[in-house]
Amino acid sequence: MGQPVLKGTTAGATLVSLSGKQPEVVPLPAAPSKPLLAKLLPWGRSALVNLLPPLITVALILLFWQLAAHGPQSSLPPPTKIWEEAKDLITEPFYWAGSQDIGLGWRILVSLQRVAIGFSLAAVVGVLLGALVGQSVWAMRGLDPVFQVLRTVPPLAWLPLSLAAFRDSQPSAIFVIFITAIWPIIINTAVGIRNIPQDYRNVAQVLRLNQIEFFYKIMVPSAAPYIFTGLRIGVGLSWLAIVAAEMLTGGVGIGFFIWDAWNSSRLSDIIVALVYIGVVGFLLDRLVALIGHVVTRGTATN
């Protein structure tokens, strides 16, 4: 694609440099002849540079997978078989044919909704608790050891307790998300708040900002880069936890779909679901990172 354009430029350039007197003006006359292309070219290049390598990798993986799993004795289905068996799942994420026969898109949305609720709660409570721990030496001494112990408990270990407490799968799953996501948020917020420069505290003191004003005018913006690091880790953990929790609690989420598919030996469906989960998890991470980037652009540049 680049080849003919390049040739055209060279031809035009030669022409001008022959007729013109100064060789250094050569590129200028060539520019107006391809204004759109000139704009698209760098954009297309960066898209190419960023998209091509992962596409090649995926193609190679699919190829090797196909070769490795194509024999009749293979226990895992090759990509072609997956396409045959689960084509509707891939091409129609949003079909709806009864309460359990729905597209993977809908299931993902159900899981995302749980994550949204649990994660939002974790974000609010986590930032507040983190602020407390970061701000007060005594709160830190009292709470930090407890947090350090609790945060190592695997998400699913909370599930029986929360099922016993809530007696319902929906709030239990949300609680598991909450308890999984909250620790990195607390810990990173606390570190961010401990790192608020003394200068900012002095400014707040001279202005006599009260606790609430100090919280949202100094603390949160100053600690925002740390808070968003915590949120980003938290959202990743939430997504890990929801799939596992749904396998156990049932319902219509993507996690239960995998469990259900396993029980009826639909391996192809499981593999498609895994891809969905991976892509959505990746997008969630990018979304939080993007929000963080926008929100903290002031703080980060200093």
Next chain:
Amino acid sequence: MGYLKIDHVDKRFQRGAATTEVLKDISLVIDKGEFVSIIGHSGCGKSTLLNIVAGLTPATTGGILLEGKEVNAPGPDRAVVFQNHSLLPWLTVYDNVALAVNKVFGGVKSRAERHDWIMHNLDLVQMGHAKDKRPAEISGGMKQRVGIARGLAMEPKILLLDEPFGALDALTRAHLQDSVMQIHAALGNTMIMITHDVDEAVLLSDRIVMMTNGPSARIGEVLDVHLARPRKRLELVTDRTYIAAREAVLKFLYERHRFVEAA
């Protein structure tokens, strides 16, 4: 009498079992509208003294009286222009000043009045044009000017400046010194400024407070600068009073209280 009274202030820092006495028996009376410079070698305790006046650091003994009343907590009546500007990087220039103005005048001035007051103070330091920029996008001198605007906008009884021009090049520095002189002449604020620069001290001050070397720094000498205002830096170069004042400060700093390298 006196507008601001620093009354027998001692300051000791305790770290574990070790105690360092930084300031010893500092007493000073400052009149309303006076411009006082504090000069002394690095580490002698100038910032500590200023922070005590600001209320950011408590005095170990002694205290600060403002208009006869003791002050021991920070407040907008003693605005500080910090050594490193201390602008909040996530706020624009305008919002940095607005934070102070809205807090101090929130109940007194209407929204429109506050806006005019913010712009008035930014214009005073010639920063109105950059009101929508963030601190990272403006130069060091501009940041320092915004810091001054923020301090002035609080309409403080006393403006405390901690080496406000320390990190600036000579030209910017001269320019800002002129701005501060103009503002001082126009508004008649009481100002206390810390500086390392002898010329700056003589040019700006009514009185220069010279501190001895720490630890246990004291006020070594206080020099009155009897120079008529407005002062013009170029004319002063050959002025006798100016030269004499300059010499007195230099003598104090480099003969009688030579900077001893910390071991």
